[in-house]
Amino acid sequence: MNLLHFKYAVEVEKTKSITKAAENLFMGQPNLSRAIRDLEENLGIRIFKRTSQGVIPTEKGTEFLSYAKNILSQIEQMENLYSQEKQDIQTFSIGVPRAAYIADALVALVSKLDDKKAVEFKYNETNNLSAIDNVLNDGYNMAIIRCQAQQEKYFVNMLKEKNLSSRPIWEFEYLLLMSRLNPLCRLDEVSYEDLSQYIELAYDDYYVPSLSPAEIKEQELPDLIDKRVFVYERASMLELLSKIATSYTFASPVSDSLLDRYRLVQVPFSGNRRTYKDILIYRSNYDLSELDKAFLKELSLSIRAVEVAL
Numbered sequence: 001m002n003l004l005h006f007k008y009a010v011e012v013e014k015t016k017s018i019t020k021a022a023e024n025l026f027m028g029q030p031n032l033s034r035a036i037r038d039l040e041e042n043l044g045i046r047i048f049k050r051t052s053q054g055v056i057p058t059e060k061g062t063e064f065l066s067y068a069k070n071i072l073s074q075i076e077q078m079e080n081l082y083s084q085e086k087q088d089i090q091t092f093s094i095g096v097p098r099a100a101y102i103a104d105a106l107v108a109l110v111s112k113l114d115d116k117k118a119v120e121f122k123y124n125e126t127n128n129l130s131a132i133d134n135v136l137n138d139g140y141n142m143a144i145i146r147c148q149a150q151q152e153k154y155f156v157n158m159l160k161e162k163n164l165s166s167r168p169i170w171e172f173e174y175l176l177l178m179s180r181l182n183p184l185c186r187l188d189e190v191s192y193e194d195l196s197q198y199i200e201l202a203y204d205d206y207y208v209p210s211l212s213p214a215e216i217k218e219q220e221l222p223d224l225i226d227k228r229v230f231v232y233e234r235a236s237m238l239e240l241l242s243k244i245a246t247s248y249t250f251a252s253p254v255s256d257s258l259l260d261r262y263r264l265v266q267v268p269f270s271g272n273r274r275t276y277k278d279i280l281i282y283r284s285n286y287d288l289s290e291l292d293k294a295f296l297k298e299l300s301l302s303i304r305a306v307e308v309a310l
Contacts, residue, residue: 001039001042002035002038002039003071003072003075004035005035005036005038005039006039006068006071006072007025007072008021008025008032008035008036008039009036009039009047009048009061009064009065009068010065010068010069010072010137011024011025012032012036012048012055013048013056013057013061013065014133014137016053016054016055016056017054017055018032018033018036018055036048043064045058045060045061045064046058046060046061047060047061047064047065048061049061066162066163069136069137069163070163070283070285073283073285073286074285076139077286077287088117088118089117089118089119089120090113090114090117090118090119090120090121090291091120091121091289091291092109092120092121092122092123092141092289092291092292092295093121093122093123093134093139093140093141093142094122094123094124094134094140094141094142094143094144094295095124095126095130095131095132095134095135095140095142095143095144096123096124096125096126096131096143096144097125097126097127097128097131097144097145097146097252097278098125098203098233098234098237099146099234099251099252099278100234100251100252100254100255100258101170101252101253101254101255101299101302101303101306102144102278102299102302103125103234104255104257104258104298104302104305105295105298105299105301105302106123106295106298108298108301108302109291109294109295109298112294122140124140125233125234127203128145128146128147128155131143131144131145131281132145132159132162132164132281135164135281135282135283136162136164136283141282141283141286141288141289141292142280142281142282142288142292143280143281143282144169144278144279144280144281145278145279145281146252146276146277146278146279147276147277147279148274148275148276148277149171149274149275149276149277150274150275152168152277152279155279156279159281163283163284163285164281164282164283164284165281165282165283165284165286166279166280166281167279167280168277168278168279168280169277169278169279169280169299169303170252170277170278170303171275171276171277172252172253172275172276172278173274173275173276174250174251174252174269174274174276175250175251175252175253175266175267175268175269176190176248176249176250176251176266176267176268176269177241177248177249177250177251177254177264177265177266178241178247178248178249178264178265178267179241179242179243179244179245179247179263179264179265180263180264180265181245181263182198182245182246182247182248182265184198184248184267185265185267187267188268189267189268189269189270190267190268190269190270190271191269191270191271192224192225192271195225195248195271196226197227197246198227198246198247198248199227199228199229199244199246199247199248200225200227200228200229200247200248200249200250201228201229201230201231201237201240201241201247201248201249202228202229202230202231202249202250203230203231203232204230204232224271229247237249238258238262238264239262241262241264242262242263242264250269251266252276252278253266253306253307253309253310254266254306255302255305255306255309256309266310280296
């Protein structure tokens, strides 16, 4: 059995297209189709079927692909372990929600690296779906996803099905983040009515396995707010907040140092008492590296610093 064919099948699953997978693999479509057929004949099962949504795995195909990804992951770990070249590189990879306290932990980790060794870090601020895909298909070792506390069980069940381990990192309520020049910051607590004349800055790429896109939007982006600008990059969000005094966003608690840097303030919000959780995920067969553990230690320190300041 050709392990290269395993990689081909995983790429087809990821792209839902033989044509797109062939492009990503830099090979001809006929050759990729032939390789998939050979793999199916060797296994004695049909791995994929064509649907209106594209090329998707069959029930047996889904089972095979789970094993294939685990095997490829173990081979990658073994190569990293025994490659002398890799031993001299400080590697770290994680997909995360757009959160200041997580970025603070990254800064602390990078500041303590061995400057005599090469460094290869991947830090991807993204949504839940992409963060999970980072771990399953893009070679990332860890990710952090964010969900409402009441949705945690749906995420945990979905992660188990994908052979991913998970553990909660932090539980918190969103606060309103805004400029110190925003008139709302003079209030002890802000309501939806208070927000009516102001502009919300929001991320529009939420993902919850148990809900439809319409249901997610209703929960995370209520119609009570009719002035909204969508932003997809945290640095731009902070720049807008600091320079547009009539803007605000809902955010996890941030450190005093970031508030001072951008001249921002955090204000409690009376209209939404939902509790959120940030959850660490990684492949079930993955052993955390020393750098992973160091990052998680810095993450705990970052959380503690924010909690003390609240």
